[in-house]
Amino acid sequence: MTTQPVGLSIDLAPQQVMRAIDGQYDMAVWRSTSGVVSAWENRCPHRGMRLSYGFVRGESLACAYHGWHYSCEGYCHYIPAHPELTPPKTVRPVLYSVVEQSGLIWVNTEQDAMPVALPDDLQPVRSLVIECDLATAVQALDTRQPHGGVESLSDTPKIITFETGGISQGAVVAIQQSQPNRLIVHMLVQSAVTAKDKIALSRLIESVRRQAESACNEAT
Amino acid sequence: MNGIEHALEYWYPIAMHNELSNGQTRRARLLEKELLLSGGANDSLTVTCNERPLALQSAFDHWWVTLSENPLPLFTIPEADEAERRFVPCGVVRVACSPLRAVENFLDIAHFPFVHTDVLGAEPHTEVYKYDVKIDESKDEVIASNIRFYQPQAAKSAEGGIETEYIYRVPAPMVAILYKTCPQKADAMDVIALFVQPLDEQTCDVWPWMALYDDTSTMADLIQFQQLIFLQDRSILENQIPRKLPLDPGLEIPTRADLTSISYRRWLKKRGAYYGALENC
Incomplete structure (x- = not known):
């Protein structure tokens, strides 16, 4: 577990x-x-x-x-x-x-909790629910990367760093697989970004959700 | 162990009187069977299951139906014959829980300060004093008596807090009847009953019914008071896990205040009333 x-x-x-x-x-x-x-x-x-x-x-x-x-x-x-x-x-x-x-x-739920080591100085952006499978969500995130594929810090749970174009410091996305087709995506950002950047990240993850959920709906 | 054969022996509420006008029809569900209700002339009703007419009887402002050819007799409520009472059928509330959980919650007083806050109970008046529970052998009913509890607003007609006395009767696995101090008539008790229609083991329609001494409240206010209370209960009932009722004390740990619930569960088990109960628990 x-x-x-x-x-x-x-x-x-x-x-x-x-x-x-x-x-x-x-x-x-x-x-x-x-x-x-x-x-x-x-x-x-x-x-x-x-x-x-x-x-x-x-x-x-x-x-x-x-x-x-x-x-x-x-x-x-x-x-x-x-x-x-x-x-x-x-x-x-x-x-x-x-x-x-x-x-x-x-x-x-079964043994001592061992968090994945993440960069220091993370600050929270938001959590949101994405109703799709993990592979589809990761794929949708991948398409938003300006310089190629997402970098995985951990596979279970899926934690990836994520470049964000205009924002110099990357974001971290920790994906909780709540149920098979229900992910809860927790987004954090490194260092002292502005409130405006956080809003931009929030919009970006919402757009990832739209893309992932519609890809998932098309597949079924 | 499912107990549907046992459950089939009883009568269940299916509609209020005068609910369906002549020619009006409505579908209903009882013990996993689909029923068709048809209103007739002079406030009559016909109920069929696969086009077979079912036995019906009228009691306590409701129509009662059975799927059995040879059902047990319907229980009695002598107070239903007291003409000076106000008889209040309160409508129906669908609840996603076992019909047995709906009855058990109705028998519980310890939740009043937390679920019906400032109405049927309030902190710090949380203590449940010793009370008596027995099985009435002649009627084969669970009877809980000598229950006293402080209530800020015991009924629509109550003015301020009073210590209320409660007596409970469980005359059938899916029926509970409460007698409680009448705020307006010292020598009488109000009657509030819960008639439960089991749709399946984890879904029920609950028909509350009251026979009160209250000359002042409007019918709408009386119904609204009871609906407020029951909707507060529903928020609990739909969040109990598991949805079926465990009959053995292993999964859910009782305390002294739960004497009625303990007796109810034993009484269900003894008579094989397993419909809505958790297997092997």
Whole structure:
């Protein structure tokens, strides 16, 4: 199992919860008030509610259904229906290994998360969903390169550096294969580019999406 | 293990009274079968499955249908005969969940402060006090009683927070009936029921029905109140994993507040009511 980039760090503020899907794994990814990020099986052990609909209080994630509170270590420590009760240690969702590095949140559902080493000083541009297969998306990116093919930093997950013509510093694209025909593309850019350049990159990746999705639709 | 044979023995709600006018038709689905409903003269209704007419009966402002030649009798609600009550069929809500999950959620009170915030519950009043659950052997129903819970707005007719008393009856696997403190009449209890039409094991149509003492609220307000509550429940029901209900406690860990749910799951298992339940769980 590879370590997947599931989101940009900047998009998960303290006290926020998001859902991430990696193949058959459905996850709740959340950040505590103090900034600790956790990635869990997206299912409350009590009544099966998706924890990604939950809410963060302090250093706990609470389930939206009955408000059961779970600490960053995953243990349930408060059941509102029985405020005096100490819940058993067995009440705990499955925890996945999560690491923040290079402006990305990296998760591995089966072993320790090992992020791909990326250039220093990356700053986030945006994430977007592309509904197509990986090869088609990479091909669409390739056509936008002024000087030939994309340079792969890593194949699984697919991470490529990407020259951008007018922008002197290249962008990095980390592709999360959420489902077979559903990619989530996280774009970052090196060094201190201007806000205008970031907007240009954002437009460029949108146009890549249009190209890739229409190529995919034509093929089917 | 699928339990469809068991599920076929029961009656299910299929339409409200006067829903179809004379000559009007509508398709419906019940236990994976396609049905055709046809309104007739004098508020009558015919329901067919593959052109075969099905047995129908009228009760609690709804039409009930069965696919069985020899169905179990329909349960009773004595309060439906009390003429001074307001009878409120609330329409239908489609939910992408097991019909059993829809019933179980209706039997749950611990979620009120979190799902029906500032209406049926509010923090810090989250504690669920000890209550009683038994199986009524004569009727073979699950009965939960002596349930007390603080509610900011227990009903449309409630003015301010009150401690509400609840009693639940489960007379059939896909029916739950609630008796709760009536804000306007101290010696009576309001009745709110959930009639569930199983489309298949993971989809249901839910028909809430009420029999209340309330002289002041308009019909539209009463229905809107109940729909608000049920749509809040739907946001939970469509996000429970797995969609089918596990009957054994291994996959979903209960606590004391879940006594009704625990009894309901055992009661389903004992009678082989596996339709909508998770296999081997």
